[in-house]
Amino acid sequence: MASGNKKSGTKTSSNKKISGNLNSRSRTKQTRANVKKTGTPRMTKKQLAAEQARQRRMRNEIILIVIFAFSIFLLIANFRICGIVGDVVSGFFFGILGFSEYFFPIYLFVSAAFLISNDFNRKLVKKVVCFGVVLLLVSMIFQVFYSTDYISIKNCYLDGYQHHAGGGVIGGGIFFAIRKLLGVPGACIVMLILAVVMFILITEISVIDNIKLLWERIRSDKDYDDEHAGDYGYDTDDGWNGEDNNRVKNPMMENDDRVLVSSGRRAKPSMANLNVYGPKESNGTDHQKKNRSSGNKQKDSDKPKDFFYREEVHELQSDNLIDDHTAVPYDEFSNGVEKIVMSDEDDEFINPVQVDTTDTEPVDTALDGFGNRQIKRQTESAAASMAMPDKTDMADDIVNSDAEDVLAGAINGNMHPESVSDYNPLMDSAFADETVIQKKPVRKTKQSDKESKTYQEGRRYRFPTASLLNEPPKNNNSNRDAHVRETAIKLKNTLETFGVNVTITNYSCGPAVTRFEMQPEQGVKVSKILNLADDIKLNLAAADIRIEAPIPGKAAIGIEVPNKENSIVAFRELIESDNFKNLKSKVAFAVGKDISGQVIATDIAKMPHLLIAGATGSGKSVCINTLIMSILYKATPEEVKLIMIDPKMVELACYNGIPHLLIPVVTDPKKAAGALNWAVMEMTRRYQLFAEHSVRNIQGYNDKVESAVIAGADGEKLPKMPQIVVIVDELADLMMVAHGEVEDAIVRLSQLARAAGIHLVIATQRPSVDVITGLIKANVPSRIAFAVSSGVDSRTILDMVGAEKLLGKGDMLFYPTGYPKPVRVQGAFVSDDEVTAVVDFLKKNNGVGTYDDDIAKSISGNGGSGATAIGGASANDKDEYFVEAGRFIIEKEKASIGMLQRTFKIGFNRAARIMDQLMAAGVVGPEEGTKARKILMSQEQFDEYIDTNL
Numbered sequence: 001m002a003s004g005n006k007k008s009g010t011k012t013s014s015n016k017k018i019s020g021n022l023n024s025r026s027r028t029k030q031t032r033a034n035v036k037k038t039g040t041p042r043m044t045k046k047q048l049a050a051e052q053a054r055q056r057r058m059r060n061e062i063i064l065i066v067i068f069a070f071s072i073f074l075l076i077a078n079f080r081i082c083g084i085v086g087d088v089v090s091g092f093f094f095g096i097l098g099f100s101e102y103f104f105p106i107y108l109f110v111s112a113a114f115l116i117s118n119d120f121n122r123k124l125v126k127k128v129v130c131f132g133v134v135l136l137l138v139s140m141i142f143q144v145f146y147s148t149d150y151i152s153i154k155n156c157y158l159d160g161y162q163h164h165a166g167g168g169v170i171g172g173g174i175f176f177a178i179r180k181l182l183g184v185p186g187a188c189i190v191m192l193i194l195a196v197v198m199f200i201l202i203t204e205i206s207v208i209d210n211i212k213l214l215w216e217r218i219r220s221d222k223d224y225d226d227e228h229a230g231d232y233g234y235d236t237d238d239g240w241n242g243e244d245n246n247r248v249k250n251p252m253m254e255n256d257d258r259v260l261v262s263s264g265r266r267a268k269p270s271m272a273n274l275n276v277y278g279p280k281e282s283n284g285t286d287h288q289k290k291n292r293s294s295g296n297k298q299k300d301s302d303k304p305k306d307f308f309y310r311e312e313v314h315e316l317q318s319d320n321l322i323d324d325h326t327a328v329p330y331d332e333f334s335n336g337v338e339k340i341v342m343s344d345e346d347d348e349f350i351n352p353v354q355v356d357t358t359d360t361e362p363v364d365t366a367l368d369g370f371g372n373r374q375i376k377r378q379t380e381s382a383a384a385s386m387a388m389p390d391k392t393d394m395a396d397d398i399v400n401s402d403a404e405d406v407l408a409g410a411i412n413g414n415m416h417p418e419s420v421s422d423y424n425p426l427m428d429s430a431f432a433d434e435t436v437i438q439k440k441p442v443r444k445t446k447q448s449d450k451e452s453k454t455y456q457e458g459r460r461y462r463f464p465t466a467s468l469l470n471e472p473p474k475n476n477n478s479n480r481d482a483h484v485r486e487t488a489i490k491l492k493n494t495l496e497t498f499g500v501n502v503t504i505t506n507y508s509c510g511p512a513v514t515r516f517e518m519q520p521e522q523g524v525k526v527s528k529i530l531n532l533a534d535d536i537k538l539n540l541a542a543a544d545i546r547i548e549a550p551i552p553g554k555a556a557i558g559i560e561v562p563n564k565e566n567s568i569v570a571f572r573e574l575i576e577s578d579n580f581k582n583l584k585s586k587v588a589f590a591v592g593k594d595i596s597g598q599v600i601a602t603d604i605a606k607m608p609h610l611l612i613a614g615a616t617g618s619g620k621s622v623c624i625n626t627l628i629m630s631i632l633y634k635a636t637p638e639e640v641k642l643i644m645i646d647p648k649m650v651e652l653a654c655y656n657g658i659p660h661l662l663i664p665v666v667t668d669p670k671k672a673a674g675a676l677n678w679a680v681m682e683m684t685r686r687y688q689l690f691a692e693h694s695v696r697n698i699q700g701y702n703d704k705v706e707s708a709v710i711a712g713a714d715g716e717k718l719p720k721m722p723q724i725v726v727i728v729d730e731l732a733d734l735m736m737v738a739h740g741e742v743e744d745a746i747v748r749l750s751q752l753a754r755a756a757g758i759h760l761v762i763a764t765q766r767p768s769v770d771v772i773t774g775l776i777k778a779n780v781p782s783r784i785a786f787a788v789s790s791g792v793d794s795r796t797i798l799d800m801v802g803a804e805k806l807l808g809k810g811d812m813l814f815y816p817t818g819y820p821k822p823v824r825v826q827g828a829f830v831s832d833d834e835v836t837a838v839v840d841f842l843k844k845n846n847g848v849g850t851y852d853d854d855i856a857k858s859i860s861g862n863g864g865s866g867a868t869a870i871g872g873a874s875a876n877d878k879d880e881y882f883v884e885a886g887r888f889i890i891e892k893e894k895a896s897i898g899m900l901q902r903t904f905k906i907g908f909n910r911a912a913r914i915m916d917q918l919m920a921a922g923v924v925g926p927e928e929g930t931k932a933r934k935i936l937m938s939q940e941q942f943d944e945y946i947d948t949n950l
């Protein structure tokens with residue numbers, strides 16, 4: 001679970017002390033006293049700081065101009081056109097540097113300009129030193145070419161001075177020193193190694209990683225089947241018959257000790273006989289059955305029975321580019337001013353499982369048309385005080401700091417800008433005005449008619465490679481560092497203006513927000529800072545801020561301020577992280593990065609069901625895509641099967657054809673109810689199997705299958721049960737079409753399906769109580785809240801406010817079961833092109849997935865058979881109280897849900913459902929606000945209806 005991620009990020013944590021130990025308040029006082037003495041007008045701290053900054057700027061400018069002039073002079077003098085002085089000066093530098101002197105003036109000026117304009121940022125200093133070493137290397141190389149014979153330093157100097165040649169005193173001297181120890185070849189090897197090291201340090205490109213990548217690409221380009229022909233023994237009559245010692249590891253799971261073995265009769269985990277539908281179906285028939293199915297199928301007879309049919313693996317091409325991201329200014333969220341008021345209630349821990357399930361009438365009428373409007377901040381007086389589990393390093397010492405100290409820290413680099421750089425954001429300026437994300441080529445496999453190849457269970461599955469995904473572009477974070485320092489100063493000054501003295505002790509720079517940790521002076525009430533939220537927002541010109549007071553486990557208050565330039569968290573970065581690779585679960589989910597830059601990866605099986613909600617455009621679909629892609633990178637189709645329900649029709653359709661899909665992506669909301677009911681049936685069937693074999697869950701069953709304790713009728717090895725993840729992209733659409741049926745299926749699945757290995761992921765953009773009903777909420781314990789428009793919506797999702805303060809575009813509150821408070825996470829971004837590339841890769845290398853006719857039939861027949869819904873109704877049927885309720889209502893000439901509840905002693909949901917059924921049957925009219933519904937049928941008409949319809 002993600003908690004595992006927390007522990008040690010501390011070493012690289014971006015938290016840093018941001019000020020020195022000076023108690024500058026007393027120093028300021030002293031300065032003021034001096035000022036008074038000398039009669040100079042008294043300056044405020046702010047003015048003093050501004051004055052110091054101005055003077056520093058001027059000094060830097062002068063230094064830069066002098067260096068520039070000297071560099072130009074030296075550059076020209078190198079060509080002996082600056083008179084005697086020029087010749088002497090340039091000759092001296094040639095004597096020292098040798099041939100590199102030609103480059104030295106440029107190096108001198110560029111380095112000085114970079115260092116001065118970036119306040120001697122440590123990272124830049126390192127780079128400048130590296131370039132210096134490169135110059136030295138150049139000198140040494142020229143020394144090799146010029147002469148390797150003599151050893152006199154004087155000769156080195158004279159050669160440089162007189163002939164502008166050789167390596168000079170430094171390059172030549174070092175070369176001859178190494179030559180003495182290692183000889184000329186040894187010196188050349190040292191130089192080569194030094195060159196490679198400098199290349200790595202300057203470009204931050206890992207040579208080994210690139211070699212690996214190249215190797216991976218070469219492998220991808222090879223014809224898969226040709227390469228492995230002969231690896232398998234395949235008997236055309238009865239399936240697998242050969243021993244296969246080839247073991248293939250998922251390139252993404254190097255740390256995973258699981259090994260996939262393709263032999264069907266080994267004691268090792270086998271994929272050959274794996275079957276989605278449990279032991280009912282045997283191997284051979286299963287293949288045939290799958291190949292008979294509809295969709296992108298190809299008949300078994302059309303193909304050779306072994307799978308050595310030659311498939312040309314086409315070259316990977318890089319001409320597909322990611323679409324530009326639409327730049328969204330922060331101002332989008334800045335409408336309205338929020339007042340943040342802290343209340344005890346908001347801070348209370350609420351167990352997500354124990355939510356109030358009392359049925360109430362839908363109250364969220366304010367959200368009508370929600371789906372079509374932009375996320376705008378509305379005035380919300382509710383509190384936002386959710387604390388987040390802290391993963392950052394606490395500063396060792398509590399440091400006294402005031403504006404001058406912070407400023408001094410900024411000047412001296414005490415704010416550790418590299419702590420921000422540590423974070424290595426991927427795409428700078430993702431959301432800033434006029435910023436367009438750099439186009440990155442996506443490696444994409446060519447579409448080809450060969451896709452008609454179908455997936456066969458038991459064949460070795462080829463995992464998609466990380467190279468199909470976009471590499472995170474490198475960023476220069478120097479601007480961000482400066483901005484963070486500036487914000488820290490502003491924050492401190494703002495609070496001081498209102499009489500709140502604080503010491504800023506730490507900051508954590510995440511992809512979307514930066515959290516400043518501060519300690520108020522003795523005697524300052526926390527509520528005073530909370531009440532200043534609006535003023536802080538105003539002074540920082542921030543879209544929104546979130547105050548965490550106090551940060552759990554720390555004597556500090558956290559203020560989260562949106563970054564000026566947001567960074568996108570690339571999906572590739574997550575799947576390459578150890579946190580993700582080390583997850584053993586097959587249903588792993590790379591969520592994103594938290595505020596301290598830690599990768600959050602989690603196990604869906606432990607959730608065990610997930611609700612994702614947020615306003616339109618907040619990032620739900622991208623999140624679902626990352627979830628699906630995470631599974632594709634972790635699990636084979638035999639291990640995990642997917643059911644995707646996408647009433648929006650456009651979000652998930654691109655996954656059609658991948659071998660993990662049980663059925664084609666369901667886009668018809670009516671069929672969706674059938675698909676959910678099928679899942680209920682499958683769950684029931686699995687439970688029956690568990691009972692038969694005396695196991696408690698899927699793990700127990702699979703373990704027994706593995707050790708052959710459970711075997712088929714004639715002793716053959718049975719297939720393992722795959723986990724199934726059911727993904728619903730828009731619950732609201734389904735609830736509109738078949739409220740009762742969908743709710744019943746979801747509730748049944750969420751109550752029982754965990755042990756059966758079936759997990760639900762439900763997304764909705766309408767976090768209102770008529771969509772996320774009490775029953776659903778109570779049974780889906782893990783939540784992800786994206787930006788919503790009001791605190792009410794946030795409460796509906798998380799049972800607490802906070803999501804209304806999120807920034808959108810993947811900024812989320814991640815609240816899995818077991819967490820005491822939600823964690824703020826920037827979700828990973830995966831583009832459509834990346835998804836297409838991975839899907840194409842899967843289809844090309846593993847064959848197009850085939851679907852099962854039985855499930856398709858069960859779904860189109862509305863799948864109700866056997867799926868007894870909660871509350872005594874069959875999923876397809878009228879409620880068992882339907883007739884009685886109809887008669888009762890007609891008799892009383894009054895239709896109200898409350899009356900049905902009282903009379904039949906049933907809950908609100910069931911009563912409301914009966915009322916809906918009666919309305920659909922024409923017994924009662926629609927709701928008329930506060931008025932009672934009309935009764936439209938007489939007793940006789942109702943009897944007639946029952947005779948003909950039931």
Ligand SMILES: Nc1ncnc2c1ncn2[C@@H]1O[C@H](COP(=O)(O)OP(=O)(O)OP(=O)(O)O)[C@@H](O)[C@H]1O
Pocket residue numbers: 325326430568569614615616617618619620621622623765809810811826827828829
């Ligand atoms: N994690 C992310 N990082 C960066 N940008 C993101 C992220 N998630 C989403 N976005 C941006 O937000 C846009 C909308 O995202 P998405 O389509 O997932 O929203 P949605 O909530 O599903 O909206 P709707 O409900 O209307 O479909 C994306 O096109 C992308 O530009």
